[in-house]
Amino acid sequence: MRVGVLTGGGDCPGLNAVIRAIVRKGVQDYDYGFIGFRDGWRGPLEGDTVPLDIPAVRGILPRGGTILGSSRTNPLKVEDGIRRVKENLAAFDVDALIVIGGEDTLGVAATLSDEHGIPCVGVPKTIDNDLSATDYTFGFDTAVNIATEAIDRLHTTAESHMRVLVVEVMGRHAGWIALHSGLAGGANVILIPEQRFDVEQVCGWVESRFKIRYAPIVVVAEGAMPKDGDMVLKDGTLDSFGHVRLSGVGEWLAKEIEKRTGKEARTTVLGHVQRGGTPSAFDRWLATRFGLHAIDAVRDGDFGKMVALRGTDIVRVPIAEATARIKTVDPKLYTEAGVFFG
């Protein structure tokens, strides 16, 4: 048995831990051979491979990133892509593929597995925690820890100068990082993409904080939008740069707060530091367990499935089910957090 492994999409702490667990268990318990495909689906598409054995995975557990590289290449959008993938898998004698990725990367795996007979097992990966069918994905806990530490640090700056500090965190479509780091960091306002926010209400929370001589911290997901969406466009911030990340909602909101409340406001955009570096203990543990269970799914010939966390158990679910829609923040959870606003 020869198993191919690839990692696709944005990088995420824990990818290497998954790869290591797959290889350790596959070689030691099942005597499988492995081959790494470089840069996500580009690897099988172009036949770009890298050797993958136990020495190759030594020492990678605590390292961020992925030793296999990553890309957003999608063979379904490339002419003759499916045929080329099939040919390369055959050329390298690959009997099964383990695909570690997010919605897009796994979506390809679902199609190839379900419709084209390419035996794939999926491992869910997203910093944003927005994949359905799993309680958590690895990388998320690391990102939340980093964001929380940053919020901790910003509190003292806010207090010393009695300023508003707006912290923009990751989350284009789901507010999980904002919600968790905002709660953990003691933010006074948390804004998520799932619910358009009212700038006046935000300013009210900000002012009520100042009234008790404390300085407010506003945590905003990069994908959060004000109720009157045009505001953002009129200001021109979003479209002149096209970078939500650097001149996005955080910067815009800080200016609005300054204008409306007369208080100084500053923005910090955490950006890529949230997704790099060594994984938290939880993410290493989850990624390792995902890897061990993924290779078991291969052994069982249980293709088209993705490993997932349910409570403290690792289960298997159809990849297609997991990628059908993103998992957004339950309105009840957001309401629950509201007791800390203002």
Next chain:
Amino acid sequence: MRVGVLTGGGDCPGLNAVIRAIVRKGVQDYDYGFIGFRDGWRGPLEGDTVPLDIPAVRGILPRGGTILGSSRTNPLKVEDGIRRVKENLAAFDVDALIVIGGEDTLGVAATLSDEHGIPCVGVPKTIDNDLSATDYTFGFDTAVNIATEAIDRLHTTAESHMRVLVVEVMGRHAGWIALHSGLAGGANVILIPEQRFDVEQVCGWVESRFKIRYAPIVVVAEGAMPKDGDMVLKDGTLDSFGHVRLSGVGEWLAKEIEKRTGKEARTTVLGHVQRGGTPSAFDRWLATRFGLHAIDAVRDGDFGKMVALRGTDIVRVPIAEATARIKTVDPKLYTEAGVFFG
């Protein structure tokens, strides 16, 4: 409505986050009054209280320890204890008690609530994660992160000197911290109280690691025991000091490994650093949610219950059920980890 709050047993990162959430929601949403009892059950027993309102809980979210103090006082073992608790609760006009603690502290709450009509709601607390009926307890993730960071650091020392490093972590009756930090830290041997270990087998794993020019890390829970338990006693380490913590199984095991393999071995006993200091983001989030749901249980008059984590939901379970037996490591999980031994 006037609600008493107490924290009992060993301290644990996240206690203050629970207290803050209870008070914030209780005051803001339900207009309750609060009173803090000092040092666990000693507070209601002796009528020792501290004011508890919103200003009292400001800024405590990121702080370890407990602003209410803690103790292991058990009113069931004190003459007239139950009557004195009842009288003091009446004297302070307390309508309900929220009890944050582990097996012992919650056991008292179960008895007082179920048999003596004292309305208690429980919040589970244990570094060791060994309480039944909840997926996780706060404090555990922090402890695992600290232990994992220590293991990360010890790897480089082990490699530089080609020595065995034995790391003794918390866990008298359950090996959760050892299992999670051992997996996350890339340990080569993990020993837990649930399964007696064979020193010869441990030495075999150690030697196989040296054969490939790597140095082994052995993670051992403080409560782990060798198969021939007499060994420990014969060596005299345990009984001359009576401190498992400082001259316990880690120290004993390092000497055995040195003696049997001829390799240098060193021990590090992590001790109290695992339970102090600022909580991890996960623990702040979990503790906060436990607090919010505990005050909801009080509002609902749902006494004799404990809040618990199931997947990503907070549920309520009978306190008595949660404290009936400790939650030990599932043998399947330990076997799963075995692929990384040696």
Next chain:
Amino acid sequence: MRVGVLTGGGDCPGLNAVIRAIVRKGVQDYDYGFIGFRDGWRGPLEGDTVPLDIPAVRGILPRGGTILGSSRTNPLKVEDGIRRVKENLAAFDVDALIVIGGEDTLGVAATLSDEHGIPCVGVPKTIDNDLSATDYTFGFDTAVNIATEAIDRLHTTAESHMRVLVVEVMGRHAGWIALHSGLAGGANVILIPEQRFDVEQVCGWVESRFKIRYAPIVVVAEGAMPKDGDMVLKDGTLDSFGHVRLSGVGEWLAKEIEKRTGKEARTTVLGHVQRGGTPSAFDRWLATRFGLHAIDAVRDGDFGKMVALRGTDIVRVPIAEATARIKTVDPKLYTEAGVFFG
């Protein structure tokens, strides 16, 4: 003897450690009384004070920010400012002032002490490490540690996607944070305000890094400028926002690199996280020693002086000397670092 204390300018980890050391030694060894002035020079200007005794400084050693608050108020620029400061000091029976601040705040202290007979002792404070007459200022080591950790994290993201990552760090006029964190983080390019950079040369370094299949990290101080300074202005980034911090040289440089090399480039602007939160051990030690020596200077009646670090000794220098010019990066040090470029 009654001593006033104030903290001015941007906040900086270690301010509270200075205050604590001053009060502990002043009260215990010299039996002095203390009074805190709020928000830098605004305090003595407006007579806004806060009690300052041993209980007030308990537990503040590890906390970022300043319990006294801060501002950039300058009594020399306020009508009748000097007279008002004098009157308020007299009204509060203040015999001496300890002024903790950077160039501006200390500059006021020098003038008031040297020309107006107000007895001041200075303590140097700047994240940027750009004060003359002292080897280091507290806050700098913390900032460098935070920036270095961020660079560590960004390496893995850069490698996984083979992208350029531009990290913008603090330093408007001096490149100390960029130089130290760039060296410590293994950056491939470091750009500082002291030497205008050549974008073509930067692109050359970037490309030479990709040639060996590694991804480059570019660390740029917020005050760094390209050789042809007009470029920045022409692009409009700086003046349309007027925020060097958020849409400044880092963002501009990433776009230039993308345009000229065809490689993807991303920017991270670390911003305020560099100046908040708990101080590093070095900064706590330095701040504590500065505080102890500042109160000794008061006892000695050695006014108009500032405490300073020379090697491992704390010495006293005229405040005026320390604030005469900023301490920029020695060209030799920058050349020394150049061996790691590319």
Next chain:
Amino acid sequence: MRVGVLTGGGDCPGLNAVIRAIVRKGVQDYDYGFIGFRDGWRGPLEGDTVPLDIPAVRGILPRGGTILGSSRTNPLKVEDGIRRVKENLAAFDVDALIVIGGEDTLGVAATLSDEHGIPCVGVPKTIDNDLSATDYTFGFDTAVNIATEAIDRLHTTAESHMRVLVVEVMGRHAGWIALHSGLAGGANVILIPEQRFDVEQVCGWVESRFKIRYAPIVVVAEGAMPKDGDMVLKDGTLDSFGHVRLSGVGEWLAKEIEKRTGKEARTTVLGHVQRGGTPSAFDRWLATRFGLHAIDAVRDGDFGKMVALRGTDIVRVPIAEATARIKTVDPKLYTEAGVFFG
């Protein structure tokens, strides 16, 4: 020119940063060749080498330990040791040796260089900061940061249970780590090897802390001794194990405090975690600069010298001078810290 490099003695964060800087500058600026000797002086003694070039030093900057391995082998104590070292250096065409180590390792370098014509340049390395002739050595700042973080964590445990916590840190002959981490961590008692302590006085400080309802932290260097030294021996702790590290002065002191004050006391022995893992930013910077200057000394033919930090400058001093006596804590510094005791 062909340069040999070796690392000797206990491992220390920053060793790899030195090696990387030496090789980067030596290859790029001077076109030198390099060879690594394995395990300190054992390498040249037995001719055990490892290739050392730019690819070999990639990515090692942030890693603790040493890629060259280490040992305490001393060729001066081995029959024919000097001759064998000479022959091996000749056999491998080595023109100069860079020796990175502490007192013992550098002492050999001084003898070989001054008396036997083997051209050596030294780089000082000691966690304990006890080498003369340099303000600091790399590794020390990392150790102090780790110890300070541990003390931060222990404060909350001490407060929650109103217990004494004794923290034993490294330092057999010099109390630098205890002094710096004790000051930075807000310890209430600091005990160093340079001054025998009076247990009664320690108990007095402990009790005065409890009087104001705070719990005391006692930081003790592993080499600290009570005034009546026999106490330790009588208790049998030291000699039954011969391990100061694990059953040493910390454990002994906690028991004495319990016995004399009646307060619960616990010990934490930080041990090897202080010397492993990624170096702090300061240590990476210092180690890098030491490496750059060491290769310059080789280029200048300035043998028998060691690089050293003086203020912010790197200078050269005779190795023999640096190793003549250890640098202990200046009594004035210890007295200065005394204001925080009790």
